[in-house]
Amino acid sequence: MSSHQRLAEIHIAQARSRALRLFAFTSSVFPGEWSNQWIETIVPDLVEFAFHARKVNEFCGLMDHPFASIDVKLVSISSGDPGKWETSYRNALNALMHMRSFTVGNAHSDHRRIFLASEANLITLYIRVSTDKFPSATISIFGLVNCFLNEVLPQVRIRYPSFAF
Template identity: 55%
Template sequence: MTNIRRLGELHVQTARTKAFRVFAFAGAVFPGEWSNLYIEAITQDLLEFAFHARRVNQICDLDTKKFSSIKVLPVVISENDPGNWVENYDWALNRLMHAREFEFGNCHSDHRILFPNAESNLIPLYVKVATDQRSMETISLFGLVNCFLCVVIPEVRRRFPNWLF
């Protein structure tokens, strides 16, 4: 087994674990009073995911592959769409790695109120990121990790059928 193969396997494993966590957060409803706690947890997982997923792209030579748009949301935004959505998977990973400004975004879960006594019911939905070369752009949490789990991992398995992850 080559060192680069094992490195690739480890990056896939770690990125997948972090992607599952971000995916679970992006599909959950939280009371507004918990926002500081879950935002911190998601942010940590998201940044670790982005690092490992970007390395998967580099090691597996996927950074030039065109994936479908990551502007995929688990809900419809009826008001205050942040706009300027990043649709390219690889670009989103790069934005996260080079972030100079970072803003977390939720949507109100008016259709699924799980905490009737809370100040609000929120679904973690996106991050807005600016780099030294790009102004604020919006990245769908769901769309980003969904692309990794449903498109990138199958492509890695196709290219490297003997990899263990």
């Protein structure tokens, strides 16, 4: 096995692990009182995911692959939509790698109230990113990891059937 293949496999495994964690976080309802701890858990996973996913694109020759739009959300935002939703998987990864400031966006999960005594039942939807190189963007976290799990990984399997992941 070449070192190139092994590095690619390491990045794939790390990105997939973070993608699955992020999917779990963005499809779970949490009480508003946990917001700070919730965000402190999501952001490092998101940064690590972006790094490894971008390396997968580089190692596997997917930098210019036309992936589907990532502006997919699990729930609709009824009010306070931040706008400027990023549609490009590649641009979203680049924005996350170059971010200088961010805001994690949650929505009220009134359709799935679980914590009845809580101030709010929330679900994490997006990260709003400002960078040093790109315009500000709103990135659907679910859309980003959905693209990786359902489009990037199948492309890697097609191109590199000998990769173990």
